[in-house]
Amino acid sequence: xxxxxxxxxxxxxxxxxxxxxxxxxxxxxxxxxxxxxxxxxxxxxxxxxxxxxxxxxxxxxxxxxxxxxxxxxxxxxxxxxxxxxxxxxxxxxxxxxxxxxxxxxxxxxxxxxxxxxxxxxxxxxxxxxxxxxxxxxxxxxxxxxxxxxxxxxxxxxxxxxxx
Numbered sequence: 001x002x003x004x005x006x007x008x009x010x011x012x013x014x015x016x017x018x019x020x021x022x023x024x025x026x027x028x029x030x031x032x033x034x035x036x037x038x039x040x041x042x043x044x045x046x047x048x049x050x051x052x053x054x055x056x057x058x059x060x061x062x063x064x065x066x067x068x069x070x071x072x073x074x075x076x077x078x079x080x081x082x083x084x085x086x087x088x089x090x091x092x093x094x095x096x097x098x099x100x101x102x103x104x105x106x107x108x109x110x111x112x113x114x115x116x117x118x119x120x121x122x123x124x125x126x127x128x129x130x131x132x133x134x135x136x137x138x139x140x141x142x143x144x145x146x147x148x149x150x151x152x153x154x155x156x157x158x159x160x161x162x163x
């Protein structure tokens with residue numbers, strides 16, 4: 001039986017931390033579905049199709065990785081994709097508290113789905129999409145933290161947003 005995992009996130013924008021989890025997850029599972037979610041609690045800078053395009057460009061050479069949009073409950077999406085695992089990355093203790101609650105709730109909703117946590121690589125523990133957007137909006141250089149093609153897209157979007 002194939003080991004299929006879903007790596008959900010907003011990926012707004014995709015960071016090198018996300019890329020690290022995707023690469024490592026692709027080595028752990030037979031198939032990895034990167035699920036681009038809409039988070040109603042966050043105001044996204046990029047649309048779901050734009051975020052999918054970023055991820056598809058990053059993962060196009062990874063045969064075991066598929067990028068798709070996700071709506072609704074994560075456990076329902078996992079079931080629809082015939083996956084048995086949810087893959088999540090952890091950067092800090094604060095991530096763990098939130099992720100632990102989400103994993104417990106997901107397990108309560110569907111006990112057959114396991115959540116697997118990967119610790120962030122030491123070089124990416126401080127990277128978050130929120131910080132990337134904040135730094136970029138103030139004219140800072142985010143090129144060490146995101147794939148190279150994200151930088152001009154981010155600069156252009158912020159320029160449009162700021163008039």
